[in-house]
Amino acid sequence: MTGPEFKLSDFSFDGAQAPGIEDLSTLDAADKKRLLYAGVDVDQKDRAGSFLHMDHSGVHCHSSNPGVEILDIKRALKKYDGLPGHFWTQVDPDKDEFTRAARENLHGGYFVRTRPGARIKEPVQSCLFLKGQAVGQNVHNVVIVEEDSELHIITGCAVAGEDQSAAHLGISEFFIKKGGKLTFTMIHNWGHNTVVRPRTAGVVEAGGVFQNNYVLLKPVKTLQSYPAITLAGEGAVARFNSVIVAPAGSHVNSGSRINLNAPGTRGEIISRTMTTGGTIIAPANITANAVPARGHLECKGLIIGEGRIWAIPELDGTLEGVELSHEAAVGKIAQEEIEYLQARGMDEDEATSTIVRGFLNVDMDGLPEKLQQAISEQIDQLDSSDAM
Amino acid sequence: MLKIENLHVRIGEREVLRGIDLEIAEGETFILFGPNGSGKTTLLMTLMGFGNYTITEGRILFKDVDITHAPIHERARLGIGMSFQRPPTIHGLKTRHLVQMCAAHGNNKNGVDVEAMAGRVNFDTFLDRDINAGFSGGEIKRSELLQLMAQAPDLVLFDEPESGVDLENMKLIGTTARRLLDGFIEPTPGVSMKEQKSRRRTAGLIITHTGYILEYVNADRGQVMYNGHLCCEARPRDILDHVGRYGYQECVRCLSQPGSIQESLGGAQ
Numbered sequence: 001m002t003g004p005e006f007k008l009s010d011f012s013f014d015g016a017q018a019p020g021i022e023d024l025s026t027l028d029a030a031d032k033k034r035l036l037y038a039g040v041d042v043d044q045k046d047r048a049g050s051f052l053h054m055d056h057s058g059v060h061c062h063s064s065n066p067g068v069e070i071l072d073i074k075r076a077l078k079k080y081d082g083l084p085g086h087f088w089t090q091v092d093p094d095k096d097e098f099t100r101a102a103r104e105n106l107h108g109g110y111f112v113r114t115r116p117g118a119r120i121k122e123p124v125q126s127c128l129f130l131k132g133q134a135v136g137q138n139v140h141n142v143v144i145v146e147e148d149s150e151l152h153i154i155t156g157c158a159v160a161g162e163d164q165s166a167a168h169l170g171i172s173e174f175f176i177k178k179g180g181k182l183t184f185t186m187i188h189n190w191g192h193n194t195v196v197r198p199r200t201a202g203v204v205e206a207g208g209v210f211q212n213n214y215v216l217l218k219p220v221k222t223l224q225s226y227p228a229i230t231l232a233g234e235g236a237v238a239r240f241n242s243v244i245v246a247p248a249g250s251h252v253n254s255g256s257r258i259n260l261n262a263p264g265t266r267g268e269i270i271s272r273t274m275t276t277g278g279t280i281i282a283p284a285n286i287t288a289n290a291v292p293a294r295g296h297l298e299c300k301g302l303i304i305g306e307g308r309i310w311a312i313p314e315l316d317g318t319l320e321g322v323e324l325s326h327e328a329a330v331g332k333i334a335q336e337e338i339e340y341l342q343a344r345g346m347d348e349d350e351a352t353s354t355i356v357r358g359f360l361n362v363d364m365d366g367l368p369e370k371l372q373q374a375i376s377e378q379i380d381q382l383d384s385s386d387a388m
Numbered sequence: 389m390l391k392i393e394n395l396h397v398r399i400g401e402r403e404v405l406r407g408i409d410l411e412i413a414e415g416e417t418f419i420l421f422g423p424n425g426s427g428k429t430t431l432l433m434t435l436m437g438f439g440n441y442t443i444t445e446g447r448i449l450f451k452d453v454d455i456t457h458a459p460i461h462e463r464a465r466l467g468i469g470m471s472f473q474r475p476p477t478i479h480g481l482k483t484r485h486l487v488q489m490c491a492a493h494g495n496n497k498n499g500v501d502v503e504a505m506a507g508r509v510n511f512d513t514f515l516d517r518d519i520n521a522g523f524s525g526g527e528i529k530r531s532e533l534l535q536l537m538a539q540a541p542d543l544v545l546f547d548e549p550e551s552g553v554d555l556e557n558m559k560l561i562g563t564t565a566r567r568l569l570d571g572f573i574e575p576t577p578g579v580s581m582k583e584q585k586s587r588r589r590t591a592g593l594i595i596t597h598t599g600y601i602l603e604y605v606n607a608d609r610g611q612v613m614y615n616g617h618l619c620c621e622a623r624p625r626d627i628l629d630h631v632g633r634y635g636y637q638e639c640v641r642c643l644s645q646p647g648s649i650q651e652s653l654g655g656a657q
Contacts, residue, residue, distance in 0.1 A: 334476060335439060336476045337476045337478050339438055339439065339460055340472065340475055340476050340478070341478075341486075341489075342459070342460035342461040342464065343436055343460055343461075343464055343469075343470050343472075344464060344486065344489060344490045344493060344494075344535060344539060345461055345464040345465050345489070345490065345492075345493025345494055345539065346461055346489060346493060347459075347461045348459070348461070351461075354478075354481060354489070355478055355481070357480065357481075358478050358479055358480025358481035358518070359479060359480055360480070361480035362480075
């Protein structure tokens with residue numbers, strides 16, 4: 001299930017320091033494009049703040065909204081005495097070799113915290129960027145959404161070159177306090193030789209909302225991630241939307257888990273996966289340990305030409321009165337749908353790409369227009385590849 | 389405009405159409421009657437070019453082009469449009485987008501005012517919904533009509549426009565179907581409505597069970613399909629009255645008369 005094997009010792013976790021970048025618009029055009037595809041707009045227009053980590057260094061950190069604090073995690077640990085009650089409380093540092101690597105040799109990461117009651121309309125953007133050859137990156141992110149505040153983070157993770165060898169290990173811990181709302185949009189923009197092992201967990205208090213959007217349209221050698229969110233307070237809500245495409249050579253094991261641990265909690269996991277030759281494993285789990293609690297899973301997979309999609313929807317109810325449901329399907333594009341569109345004058349290729357675009361078009365609230373465009377652009381590029 | 393010659397069609401091993409000859413002139417509306425399973429829908433699907441229908445004999449000409457083996461989209465681009473009875477849901481494809489695509493590939497290359505057009509079939513609030521997702525019977529019909537309005541084909545194939553539609557929707561669907569066939573005639577300075585009417589070009593081939601649609605469209609000719617054959621050509625109203633009174637049994641008798649099609653086929657069945 002873990003895909004191609006690799007050794008962390010093949011990557012260099014030391015010495016790839018990068019100098020600070022005062023102005024993101026001074027990045028070269030190629031990097032800008034990669035960042036844009038990962039959701040980062042270097043003009044920083046309509047952004048509440050920006051954070052950029054390159055190889056082993058935080059290179060840019062800026063907040064333009066007093067309602068949100070953005071720091072490099074190393075500074076935050078100093079400033080807040082090691083972030084007790086937060087740092088390493090959601091993810092177990094001894095979970096596996098990747099968490100241990102991140103604990104032992106921390107390169108950086110972002111710390112983002114809202115002020116109580118602050119409703120930050122414009123998104124904070126962050127990017128964890130791998131530029132050097134065979135660089136391994138250990139980052140640790142902590143996001144705290146204080147009571148009754150609201151925040152949208154767009155985070156892109158990218159490599160500079162499509163064939164560049166790189167390893168990305170990232171710990172992320174989320175804390176959504178009473179009545180808070182976090183929309184977390186993550187766009188992965190890896191390459192054929194990138195290995196990726198994020199470890200993510202979070203907790204949502206009463207009345208809080210965690211909305212997670214995940215987009216992976218580019219190749220990746222191997223990626224395994226399984227963010228877990230616990231709804232600990234009454235009426236908390238979590239939603240995961242993900243859109244994953246795996247071309248030949250990609251091995252993606254990407255799932256999510258929601259624990260409904262308080263009355264009145266609701267969870268929803270929606271995933272759209274498409275392979276044109278790669279492997280996608282999509283485990284999803286909703287566990288209900290309180291009543292009333294409602295959860296729904298929807299995993300839909302399309303195999304185009306060749307590849308493998310393994311959807312693993314799991315529902316685990318431990319009390320009478322929980323309401324959990326799921327809908328899963330792995331298939332191909334229905335001939336009936338193609339013919340319907342052909343009857344409207346589209347040729348077969350146009351009909352197919354229209355259906356694929358629709359399939360991958362999961363509504364993700366609040367995406368800035370430029371990012372939406374960048375995503376559509378990438379989906380259009382998939383169409384023109386020989387796989388379709 | 390449409391000419392079908394000795395058309396034989398199989399679905400799998402089963403022969404469903406057994407020698408259909410039919411001509412529909414420009415602007416003419418032709419009504420097809422017949423019991424369930426007689427081959428009516430097969431004829432429409434074959435005309436549109438769907439994959440499961442194998443033509444074993446005969447040919448189809450549209451605007452003098454032989455389209456017997458043309459792919460679906462070429463027929464659509466030549467000017468054939470079809471209203472589906474049970475269209476598939478396409479998730480993520482907004483109705484608005486599909487209507488725009490219909491216009492772009494049909495006779496409205498310069499685009500259409502989608503909102504205004506949708507308003508005519510009381511469908512403007514559905515434009516941002518995924519096509520056919522959770523649509524009721526009447527909503528499907530209105531959506532199909534809207535797509536056809538945008539496409540503006542020269543021949544419209546309607547498969548049971550009245551099925552699954554309540555009476556209130558029937559009026560809207562019936563009048564829209566008529567306008568689609570007759571043109572959206574409105575008082576215009578300089579051109580009389582009669583003159584506008586005489587310019588109509590859209591032909592129609594309509595399948596009906598109940599005949600409700602006849603109250604709205606100006607049907608020119610009609611015929612009964614029975615067991616893969618066409619028989620009993622008459623005025624559509626008369627066919628409807630006859631079938632209403634005696635059922636399709638009469639068609640069986642008609643077909644089994646000496647010298648009938650059945651006889652000439654060697655008395656099979």
